[in-house]
Amino acid sequence: MFAKEITVMSFENYFPLWNNLNTAHKKLISDNLITQHVKKGTIIHNGNMDCTGLLLVKSGQLRTYILSDEGREITLYRLFNMDMCLLSASCIIRSIQFEVTIEAEKDTDLWIIPAEIYKGIMKDSAPVANYTNELMATRFSDVMWLLEQIMWKSLDKRVASFLLEETSIEETNELKITHETIANHLGSHREVITRMLRYFQGEGLVKLSRGKITILDPKRLETLQRS
Known part of the structure; x- marks a missing residue:
């Protein structure tokens, strides 16, 4: 079996709309599907300069964030196995200008449906159009x-929540x-986070060492984030 056939067969199991596509649309995706392996730290999509396409994560972890004029970052959401990102193809949806950057937080295998291919299928297929709207609504809810x-x-509650999520x-x-x-x-400053973590350490919640944070009392962190 050819490598491309293996890739498409695997893609079928990950793409939730595959069985709703007609034969022509399936062939269009199969012929144009891009498979990528990206290393940790790779920028996959960079703001409005890119219209990368629909991303589907096979394995790994991506981070979607926005960047202020002053260079500060803030994470909007993260993508894990079987997650999809449409903001990397926001150019296909009229009147949406959402300038996000997408970076690999870990080595990641993913598929990309090129924006023009997906846009054409979305125009022809009501199930794809409906799913696209639902996916975009989910991301805006995030x-x-x-x-x-x-x-x-x-901030102390947000830091506690972040540590527990990690x-x-x-x-x-x-x-x-x-x-x-x-x-x-x-979306904070390193100095501010350092002060907060040192406070947590003083309270016995965490232990700090170079490049590492050890969670000592997750139950108290849970109480803090809920309070």
């Missing part, structure tokens, strides 16, 4: 949730992460 966190939650993702209480990275996720 963004609105983030705005609520920024507006109404204090322990869940990495499946360990020993996080190999820098203060700068946390600041970039939360």
